Every structure is written in structure tokens, then in C-alpha cells.
Amino acid sequence: MSTVVTHKRPSSLRGANLPKWxxxxxxxxxxxxxxxxxxxxxxxxxxxxxxxxxxxxxxxxxxxxxxxxxxxxxxxxxxxxxxxxxxxxxxxxxxxxxxxxxxxGTKVLNGYFLTHSMGVVGDREPGGGIYHAIIGSLEQVGLATLIAAPIGVFTAIYLVEYGRGNLARAVTFFVDVMTGIPSIVAGLFILSIMLIFEMQPFGFAGSLALAILMMPVVVRSTEEMLKLVPNELREASLALGVPKWRTILKVVLPTAIGGITTGIMLAVARIAGETAPVLLLVFGNPFINNNPFEGAQASLPLYIYQQYSQSAGAEPAYDRAWAASLTLIAFVMILNLLARGIARWKAPKTGR
Structure with missing residues (x-):
């Protein structure tokens, strides 16, 4: 037997290449x-x-x-x-x-700044802190989340699992409209209700406006996460005779819980920096007010605005505004990192 040896010629289709550097x-x-x-x-x-x-x-x-x-x-x-x-x-x-x-922001950001309020400290005087603003932001954003998250998740479940016909199209349309609503409009809406009932500024009013801004974000993110759940899981559960509501509760939601939680955390980060509704409805307070249902209350975005507006010729107010800005950025960054961690933790595990 004879062996035929063939020599491969270099391909003429490959031209010159630029070096990596x-x-x-x-x-x-x-x-x-x-x-x-x-x-x-x-x-x-x-x-x-x-x-x-x-x-x-x-x-x-x-x-x-x-x-x-x-x-x-x-x-x-x-x-x-x-x-x-x-x-x-x-x-x-x-x-x-x-x-x-x-x-x-690191000029005045220390333990004293984080654990004291403005109290009787003037805007142009050194000293004071943001403890009252941190309490106000946590309470207002927390109440807004308690309102918007369940409503947004239930709305998304309806649109994905049950929504058919004109009602579903109307809900989708209004969710899209609410997504583009300016924050000042949400604040004016709640303010008009307060004027009808002759109510004074208080923290929960700001939470209602923030909830309006948060709901469409939660609906959209949850809706997309529910659509990613394979239909085979639903069909397998229904084939075993499990009711649809129980399939949603035991199969669909646990599968999408990581993405849903991430969407909620990102929506919280989105409303944490809103200033206009808080300025209209909460009004600001230099003292500590732990009751969001009575009396004016501070928040971090409002504190930053008030301090910076008073910073002309006043170095202490200018420094406090930047320190509060750094605190707010850190808060939003922590929420984003937490959302990523939850998404990775709750991600579906694929076996080999």
C-alpha cells in the first residue's frame, strides 16, 4: 500500500492582521x-x-x-x-x-454626623448631622415599599397569568403612562387630596407619592420575570391537578422570586433619591420625628436640597450637603449590591 502525503497550503483567504497592541x-x-x-x-x-x-x-x-x-x-x-x-x-x-x-463628602462624614440631627444648629453654623434625615428616609421609603410592592406584584400576576381582553390592555396602558409620570405630578396629586381634607405635611404623605412612582417599576420588572418562567412548569403542575392559584403560589413565584426581589430593590433605589414629592408633602424638619403619620419630617434628598440652598457663603452647610449626598449614594449602592446578591442566591440551580 502506498501512502499519499498531501501538503496543506496556507489559506489565501486570511489577510494581514493588526497586532494586539x-x-x-x-x-x-x-x-x-x-x-x-x-x-x-x-x-x-x-x-x-x-x-x-x-x-x-x-x-x-x-x-x-x-x-x-x-x-x-x-x-x-x-x-x-x-x-x-x-x-x-x-x-x-x-x-x-x-x-x-x-x-x-468625607470632610464632615463621621460618627457624630450620622448620629445627630440639626436640632437648634443653624444652617450656616458648623455641627449638626443627618440622623433625623436618615430616619425619615427609611420610614418613608419603607412605607412606600410596603404599599407599592404587593400591589405591583399582584398586578403583574394578573397581567401575566389571568389578564385577557380590554381590562388587561387598559391596565397595561395605565402602567405605561404611570412609568413616565414626573415625580412632581405624583406629589401634586397627593397634595390636592391633603388640601381637600385640610391636612398638614407629614411623612406618610410622601410615602404615598413615592409609592405611586414605585408601582409601575415593580409591575414591569415582575411582569418580565414571570414571563421568563417556562410554561412547562405550569403545565406540569396543572396536569397533576393542582389549582391555578396554587400553581402560581408554589411553582411560578418561587421560580421567579430572585428576579422579582431584584426589581423591587431597584425600584426602592429609584425612589430613594426623589426630592420634589418630599418637598411638597413632608416639608422638612430639623428635629427628630419618628412618627411618619404626624408632623413634618426630614429625608436625605430634602436635607441635601435645603443645605445646598443655604450654602452661599456658608461652608458648613456646603460640607453637610456633600456628606449627605455621599450617604445617599452609599445607601443606593448597598441596595443595588443587595439586589444582585439576592438575584444570584435565588437563581435557578442547574445540575450537570
């Missing part, structure tokens, strides 16, 4: 040219330098890739470079905001 080199060159253009043109803003560098990076990527790899591969690299530029444009302002808040 080429994008970094193009980015460095674009940045250097942008700085030179900025200095020559008298542009002192680093933001302008960055925008020029981004444009030069995209153009340079296209020119170099076209010369080495051809137009088709150059278009792919340009699309990739646009994605990276967009990512940096989104991340840089966020990182700058966090850095500025941390730098300015």
Missing part, C-alpha cells in the same frame, strides 16, 4: 495629538481634549485598519472602537461624580 498605540497617539491640538487652539478643558481624542481614535482606527486589513475588517474595528468610546463617555462622568462626592 495596535488599538492601544492608536489611542495613545490620538490622545497626544488631541492634547497638541487643544494647546495650539487654546482649549483648556480636558473634556474638549477627550472628545477630540475620541474622534481621532475612531478615524485613526479606520485609516490604519483599512490600510492593513481592508475595508471590511476596518468597519468591524470602527464599530468596536465606537462601543469603547461610548462606554468611556458614559463611565467618565459617573466616575468623576463619585470621586467629587467622596472627596467633598
Amino acid at each position: 495596535a488599538p492601544w498605540a492608536i489611542a495613545a497617539g490620538s490622545l497626544a495629538v488631541a492634547v497638541g491640538i487643544g494647546l495650539a487652539a487654546g482649549l483648556h478643558s480636558r473634556i474638549q481634549w477627550g472628545l477630540i481624542a475620541a474622534i481621532l481614535y475612531v478615524l485613526g482606527t479606520y485609516v490604519v485598519a483599512t490600510a492593513v486589513e481592508g475595508k471590511r475588517q476596518a468597519k468591524d474595528r470602527v464599530a468596536t472602537s465606537l462601543v469603547w468610546v461610548s462606554f468611556l463617555i458614559a463611565v467618565v462622568p459617573l466616575a468623576s461624580l463619585v470621586w467629587a462626592t467622596v472627596e467633598r
Whole structure:
């Protein structure tokens, strides 16, 4: 027997490729040219330098890739470079905001600041803290969650499991409308009811407005999570003779509980920073008020607004506003991390 040996020729379809360090080199060159253009043109803003560098990076990527790899591969690299530029444009302002808040907010952020209220301390005087605002925010957001979360989850269950016909379409339409309602409108709605009954500002009124803002977010997130539950699970339960309501309670909700909880936590983070409804309905209070159903009450967003509005020529109020902002960002960040942790913990376990 004779063995025929064939030699494979290198494929002629594969052209030249840019080295892996080429994008970094193009980015460095674009940045250097942008700085030179900025200095020559008298542009002192680093933001302008960055925008020029981004444009030069995209153009340079296209020119170099076209010369080495051809137009088709150059278009792919340009699309990739646009994605990276967009990512940096989104991340840089966020990182700058966090850095500025941390730098300015740590001046007075300490144990005393977190455990004392403003009390008799004037807005332009040093001292005071945010304990009363933390209590107010926790109570108002907590009550809003107790109202909005059950209503939102039950509404989503109706739309996914039972909703048919005109009523379901009407509910979906109004949920979409409520999603875009400005926060000030929700506050004015509750304020009009308070004026009818001649009620004074109190914390629970702010909770009602926050619940209105929170409900559509909970409905939408829960609805999407319930739609992700495989129909085979429902059908298997129903085939065993289990009633539909029990199937929803024992099969559908436990399967989607991780996503539902995540949606609720993100909705809580969304309303935690609302200022307009609290300004209209809660009114603010420099003293500690643990009763959200009686009397004016403080909250972190309102505290930040009031301190910053009084900060003209008053360094203590300015520092307190930034410290409260850092506290609020930390609160929202903790909620987001908690939501991610719950989602990962409750994620369906897949066996090998």
C-alpha cells in the first residue's frame, strides 16, 4: 500500500492582521495629538481634549485598519472602537461624580454626623448631622415599599397569568403612562387630596407619592420575570391537578422570586433619591420625628436640597450637603449590591 502525503497550503483567504497592541498605540497617539491640538487652539478643558481624542481614535482606527486589513475588517474595528468610546463617555462622568462626592463628602462624614440631627444648629453654623434625615428616609421609603410592592406584584400576576381582553390592555396602558409620570405630578396629586381634607405635611404623605412612582417599576420588572418562567412548569403542575392559584403560589413565584426581589430593590433605589414629592408633602424638619403619620419630617434628598440652598457663603452647610449626598449614594449602592446578591442566591440551580 502506498501512502499519499498531501501538503496543506496556507489559506489565501486570511489577510494581514493588526497586532494586539495596535488599538492601544492608536489611542495613545490620538490622545497626544488631541492634547497638541487643544494647546495650539487654546482649549483648556480636558473634556474638549477627550472628545477630540475620541474622534481621532475612531478615524485613526479606520485609516490604519483599512490600510492593513481592508475595508471590511476596518468597519468591524470602527464599530468596536465606537462601543469603547461610548462606554468611556458614559463611565467618565459617573466616575468623576463619585470621586467629587467622596472627596467633598468625607470632610464632615463621621460618627457624630450620622448620629445627630440639626436640632437648634443653624444652617450656616458648623455641627449638626443627618440622623433625623436618615430616619425619615427609611420610614418613608419603607412605607412606600410596603404599599407599592404587593400591589405591583399582584398586578403583574394578573397581567401575566389571568389578564385577557380590554381590562388587561387598559391596565397595561395605565402602567405605561404611570412609568413616565414626573415625580412632581405624583406629589401634586397627593397634595390636592391633603388640601381637600385640610391636612398638614407629614411623612406618610410622601410615602404615598413615592409609592405611586414605585408601582409601575415593580409591575414591569415582575411582569418580565414571570414571563421568563417556562410554561412547562405550569403545565406540569396543572396536569397533576393542582389549582391555578396554587400553581402560581408554589411553582411560578418561587421560580421567579430572585428576579422579582431584584426589581423591587431597584425600584426602592429609584425612589430613594426623589426630592420634589418630599418637598411638597413632608416639608422638612430639623428635629427628630419618628412618627411618619404626624408632623413634618426630614429625608436625605430634602436635607441635601435645603443645605445646598443655604450654602452661599456658608461652608458648613456646603460640607453637610456633600456628606449627605455621599450617604445617599452609599445607601443606593448597598441596595443595588443587595439586589444582585439576592438575584444570584435565588437563581435557578442547574445540575450537570
